[in-house]
Amino acid sequence: MESGISRENRLKIYFAPMEGITDGILRQTHHRIFGGIDVYGLPFHKLTQTLSLLTREERDLAPEENEGLCVLPQALTRDPEQLSAWLYYVSECGYACADLNLGCPSPTVTKRGRGSGMLREPDALRQFLDRVFANTLPVSLSVKTRIGYEDPGEWPELLDLLSAYPFSHMTIHVRTTREQYTGGIHPEAFTLAVRKHVQHPVYNGDLRTVEDIRRLQESCPETEAVMIGRGLLADPALARRVRGGASAGRDELQAWYMALYEGWADKFHPTIALGRIKKLMEWPAGEDIRRKRLLRRADTIEACIDAMLDA
Ligand SMILES: Cc1cc2nc3c(=O)[nH]c(=O)nc-3n(C[C@H](O)[C@H](O)[C@H](O)COP(=O)(O)O)c2cc1C
Known part of the structure; x- marks a missing residue:
C-alpha cells in the first residue's frame, strides 16, 4: 500500500x-x-x-x-x-x-x-x-x-x-x-x-x-x-x-429524489418528471413487490418518495 x-x-x-x-x-x-x-x-x-x-x-x-x-x-x-x-x-x-x-x-x-x-x-x-x-x-x-x-x-x-x-x-x-x-x-x-x-x-x-x-x-x-x-x-x-464513506441517509435520498423531480419538472413538464422519477425508482425498489405497487399508484412526487422511504 x-x-x-x-x-x-x-x-x-x-x-x-x-x-x-x-x-x-x-x-x-x-x-x-x-x-x-x-x-x-x-x-x-x-x-x-x-x-x-x-x-x-x-x-x-x-x-x-x-x-x-x-x-x-x-x-x-x-x-x-x-x-x-x-x-x-x-x-x-x-x-x-x-x-x-x-x-x-x-x-x-x-x-x-x-x-x-x-x-x-x-x-x-x-x-x-x-x-x-x-x-x-x-x-x-x-x-x-x-x-x-x-x-x-x-x-x-x-x-x-x-x-x-x-x-x-x-x-x-x-x-x-x-x-x-x-x-x-x-x-x-x-x-x-x-x-x-x-x-x-x-x-x-x-x-x-x-x-x-x-x-x-x-x-x-x-x-x-x-x-x-x-x-x-x-x-x-x-x-x-x-471509498469507505457512509451509506445513503434518508434525508439524502429525499433530497436526491426531490432535486431530480424539480429539475426535470422545470426542464420538461411535471408529468414527464414524475414518469422519469418512477422509472428511476424501479432500480432501488428492486424486487420489492409492495414498494413497486405503491410506486405505480403514486401520483405525486411526495407519494413516490413515501413509497420508497417509508413503505
Ligand atoms: C437505459 C440505459 C441507457 C444506456 N445508454 C448508454 C449510452 O448512451 N452509452 C453507452 O455507452 N452505454 C449506455 N448504456 C450502457 C451502460 O453505460 C452500461 O454499459 C450498462 O448498463 C452495463 O453497466 P451496469 O451493469 O453497471 O449498468 C445504457 C444502459 C441503460 C440501462
Whole structure:
C-alpha cells in the first residue's frame, strides 16, 4: 500500500452513460449529494451527415451543464469524417477527451452497423479506425466496447484489433451484443485485457454492491478503474461507500429524489418528471413487490418518495 492510500481510494470510478437518465440534472445532483465519482459518462450523441446535434446533445456539452464535473462525451457513428468533425466540436467546447461507442446493442443502432454492430464486421471496424487515427486528433479518444457480437469467443481477436490503436482507455462491458443487459457476464474478458496490457482498461457490467467491487479487485488486483451504471441508480451512494464513506441517509435520498423531480419538472413538464422519477425508482425498489405497487399508484412526487422511504 502506498502512502496510506487504500486500493478503494485509488480506484477510478466512472458513472456509466445512460441515455434518457444521466442528464446534466442527474449528474450535478449526484455529485452535490453523494460524490465519489471521478468521471461522468455522457450518453451517446448519434452523429449524422449534417452534424446537427439534438438539443439534448448540445445541452449535454454546454460547459455550464457540467461545471465542477469531469465528464466524458460519447459519439455513436461509423463515419470517420463525422467523428473527426464532432471531436473538433467537443474540443472547442473545452473538453480534452471523448469516447467512441462500440457497445450499444439496440437493434435500431446495430442494424445500421453502428454501436456494437461494428463488432460484427472486424474488417470494416479496422478500416474505420485506421481512418480515425490517420490524423492527429484534437482530443484523446477512448472506446467503450462489448466483448463480441454473438459469442464471447470473439473477444481475443477483437481485443487484439482494438489494442492496435492508441485509445486513451478501454471500457469493457463484459457481455456480447446478444446478451444485451441481463445475459451472463464474462469477467475473464476483462482479466484478459489486463493481462495483455491494454492501456487503462475499465471494467463494466453488473457491479451492484461494494462486495461486487471487492470481489473484482480480489480476482483481478490490477483493476484500476470501474464503470457503474444501474448499481448507482439503485444505490446512489455506492461510489462513496466503495471509498469507505457512509451509506445513503434518508434525508439524502429525499433530497436526491426531490432535486431530480424539480429539475426535470422545470426542464420538461411535471408529468414527464414524475414518469422519469418512477422509472428511476424501479432500480432501488428492486424486487420489492409492495414498494413497486405503491410506486405505480403514486401520483405525486411526495407519494413516490413515501413509497420508497417509508413503505
Ligand atoms: C437505459 C440505459 C441507457 C444506456 N445508454 C448508454 C449510452 O448512451 N452509452 C453507452 O455507452 N452505454 C449506455 N448504456 C450502457 C451502460 O453505460 C452500461 O454499459 C450498462 O448498463 C452495463 O453497466 P451496469 O451493469 O453497471 O449498468 C445504457 C444502459 C441503460 C440501462
